[in-house]
Amino acid sequence: MTLHLSRIEIDYETAWKIGLHDAYKWHQWAWKAFPGRPEANRDFLTRLDDTGDGFRFLIQSESTPTKPSNCPDPAWATKAIPDSFFDRERFRFSLLANPTKKVRSNSRGEHLRNSRRVPIYFDSEAKRNPQTQIDVRTALIDWMEQQANRHGFDVDSKSLKTVSRPRQVFTKKSGRDDRRHAGIHAATEFIGQLEVKDRTAFLEAVRGGIGPAKAFGFGLLCLSPQETFC
Secondary structure (H helix, E strand, O other): OOEEEEEEEEEHHHHHHOOOOOHHHHHHHHHHHOOOOOHHHOOEEEEEEEOOOEEEEEEEEOOOOOOOOOOOHHHEEEEEEOHHHHHOOEEEEEEEEOOEEEEEEOOOOOEEEEEEEEEOOOOHHHHHOHHHHHHHHHHHHHHHHHHHHHOOEEEOOOOOEEEEOOOEEEEEEOOOOOOEEEEEEOOEEEEEEEEEOOHHHHHHHHHHOOOOOHHHOOOOEEEEOOOOOO
16 A cells, blocks of 8 residues: 655745635645546545644645646655555554534424434534533544544544644535535544554555545544654
């Protein structure tokens, strides 16, 4: 499983000049690193971070990426990740995810015929109510532990940190017509330590990502046994 990790670091002014005005523009821009690739053949994950001085954009891909023509040369760095990197049993990790949960009733308490998924996130009520804040954190920890179990590793829940990120509002076309519908991605960063239990499932999670909304920059599992590249 040969993977490539590209890191792009651009200051705010340069990002604005080349049209990277929001998260959605960044994820559209990632396709420029794979010219001619149809969307159905997507084999990469992305992650966008605001560093305080500018932006850091990560692209993890199976194919070798090409630096977009409007990306400054000093901003772009790519390296191949050796397979031996993943032979370790334990890693420090950071995961920017879009956690969701199933609900079977609406805001009025009415039972729904079919369950639906809604984002898990800290909101204004959680900030005012400590108990709600605890409940949300518990739901986030539960979500991360479920994902870990599904993807072949354990997380140290005692040291696991959850960092709330700004929510992302997006629009998408309906599957039934051409109308566009608004949606929300609730971004949470999980930071902690993991231990590999099932290497095959773990490597699939590394390659394919974890959780929903991968096309919008979520799910990239950043790993670091010693030094950090993510």
